[in-house]
Amino acid sequence: MSGQIIVIAQQKGGSGKTTVAVNLATAFLSKGKSVALLDTDPQGSLGKWFMMRIEKFSENPNLKFSTATAWGISYELRSLSKVVDFIIVDTPPKADSDLRPALRAADLILVPLSASHVDLWATQDVLDLADRVGKGAHIVMNRTRSDTRLGAEVADAVHEFDAKVLKSTLGSRVIFAEALGLGLGVVEAKKNSIAALEVMALADEVTASLLDN
Numbered sequence: 001m002s003g004q005i006i007v008i009a010q011q012k013g014g015s016g017k018t019t020v021a022v023n024l025a026t027a028f029l030s031k032g033k034s035v036a037l038l039d040t041d042p043q044g045s046l047g048k049w050f051m052m053r054i055e056k057f058s059e060n061p062n063l064k065f066s067t068a069t070a071w072g073i074s075y076e077l078r079s080l081s082k083v084v085d086f087i088i089v090d091t092p093p094k095a096d097s098d099l100r101p102a103l104r105a106a107d108l109i110l111v112p113l114s115a116s117h118v119d120l121w122a123t124q125d126v127l128d129l130a131d132r133v134g135k136g137a138h139i140v141m142n143r144t145r146s147d148t149r150l151g152a153e154v155a156d157a158v159h160e161f162d163a164k165v166l167k168s169t170l171g172s173r174v175i176f177a178e179a180l181g182l183g184l185g186v187v188e189a190k191k192n193s194i195a196a197l198e199v200m201a202l203a204d205e206v207t208a209s210l211l212d213n
Helices: 017-030 046-058 071-081 097-105 118-132 147-158 174-181 194-212
Strands: 004-008 035-039 063-066 085-091 107-113 138-144 164-171
Touching: 004 017, 004 097, 017 035, 017 046, 017 085, 017 107, 017 138, 017 164, 017 194, 035 046, 035 071, 046 063, 063 071, 071 085, 071 097, 085 118, 097 118, 097 174, 107 118, 107 194, 138 194, 164 194
Parallel strands: 004 085, 004 107, 035 063, 035 085, 107 138, 138 164
Antiparallel strands: none
């Protein structure tokens, strides 16, 4: 087995990296795939979600969790890739040399971008760093608000970046935060919700993008 490595990166904190990581992981699990979560962010939000999950529910043998520093990530990835279908890496909110080992190893880089000009400004640094290690990046529009002027402005501006913008988006929905706080993904917390449909569409598009790479 050689697990596919998905690295989620964004310079700005609060962009939704952990939300994307958790929901992709639980979507893959719902499809019968095995997943490892690798948390390299010192804030440890992904680890807190995982610990809450195993305290409240029985452990899932198809879901593994590990942590690593920037310089230990290559070893962890080599080990995990032997035992799971997907490895999802949550990275620190910064764009510097600490990110490079993860970006170099990535089969796919996802950059969450919320509907704000600050997120828009922060994104270019991550894209530049990915380019310097010879990797392209895919932008995931997160917390989208198509009914607002700001949302429309950001959606238009993002296409000026030299990066692929995924068609699948995640809306600004309370269920994402509620599910996270319960140790769940939205496909588990509210299977037939619009949010769950958005997540499953994102998982399908990510899988297709991995096959195209």
